[in-house]
């Protein structure tokens with residue numbers, strides 16, 4: 001007999017099925033709660049206890065510090081495969097064969113140009129615009145250039161939309177950066193790997209041949225893999241909920257980019273570096289900033305620390321910390337910012353405030369140090385995260401549509417005025 005959970009309200013008992021996932025996580029299925037009880041709902045601000053869907057893409061255990069894509073550990077993937085293979089794995093469920101991977105890459109390459117009219121939209125943005133706002137707008141604009149809606153019952157239609165966005169988004173990203181730097185736009189090079197081409201489009205100078213640096217290619221590849229999916233986080237939930245209204249893939253991803261921009265989410269990587277620079281400019285007194293972070297009357301938070309789900313070390317942070325050391329050493333960079341980051345981490349890991357609250361460095365604590373070593377402007381850090389998260393957003397959107405999930409529409413507990421009589425303007 002299947003297991004049940006019992007909820008008692010005013011002496012009356014209601015039974016709800018308990019559902020167990022493949023990793024033995026247990027959920028109470030309350031789909032019939034409201035109808036069975038005559039209107040009772042659950043209230044869970046910030047969804048700290050609420051599952052919004054069943055998903056077969058990413059498993060994470062925040063207590064144990066486990067992260068797996070489609071069953072493969074993040075540690076193994078970061079070591080053994082490249083970002084494009086991880087993209088394929090997340091979206092289609094299996095690691096590609098060589099032939100599948102080559103075809104996937106060829107199909108993406110075939111879509112790696114954008115309509116020249118996109119340049120006119122790009123031109124219209126002021127120099128002061130944040131790249132995340134530009135990328136979100138341009139991704140949304142792709143819908144205008146590709147108006148036919150995706151038939152989700154057609155694998156072919158889905159596939160076409162997927163390779164389109166994977167081909168075009170790096171172009172939008174690179175062009176946004178170059179426009180802000182006053183550089184001519186670069187069209188990339190089809191003979192390059194996916195990540196190599198991103199670097200070329202971002203950094204090639206108009207007057208000389210771009211030479212790839214293997215250290216940078218490998219570091220970016222790894223960073224993108226580590227960011228590729230993280231189950232139902234804020235931006236991914238946004239993508240799923242926008243898509244649940246049957247909005248198209250590009251529109252849904254544009255909404256996800258906006259959600260990612262927030263400093264409590266993807267925007268944290270930029271905020272971390274700004275914080276480390278501010279500490280350095282202020283004399284490098286990490287203790288002062290530790291006190292500020294603990295002071296409840298001070299809004300300052302130690303950026304890059306804490307995570308909604310990880311209450312143990314973020315496994316991605318472990319890999320990134322090591323990568324930051326390797327990249328800086330290989331490039332011969334002695335960055336005082338890295339020393340401040342390490343100092344803060346050491347203090348926080350020994351401080352009862354952080355220990356009791358299980359606040360550990362998250363993925364963003366060290367990623368900014370690597371991006372900085374790669375000469376990526378600070379404002380572009382969150383955009384790099386968006387390129388990394390793109391496969392996750394696509395995979396989650398596709399899963400949601402294939403599973404024919406209903407439109408996402410939470411309930412609320414109304415706490416406003418009850419019915420009151422209208423007051424004429426002269427009597428207010």
Ligand code: ACO
Pocket residue numbers: 263264265266268293294300301302303304305306307308309357359362363364
């Ligand atoms: N610095 C100082 N105190 C913190 C921090 C921090 N970075 N993070 C959490 N706390 C404290 C809170 O003040 C709270 O203390 P209290 O219990 O005394 O009130 C307690 O720890 C719990 O914090 P919540 O905000 O309730 O935890 P929540 O799960 O809602 O938030 C979040 C998680 C948003 C990531 C938070 O830790 C934070 O703001 N971190 C800094 C921003 C950041 O690095 N974001 C990136 C997250 S990773 C990603 O999106 C890729």
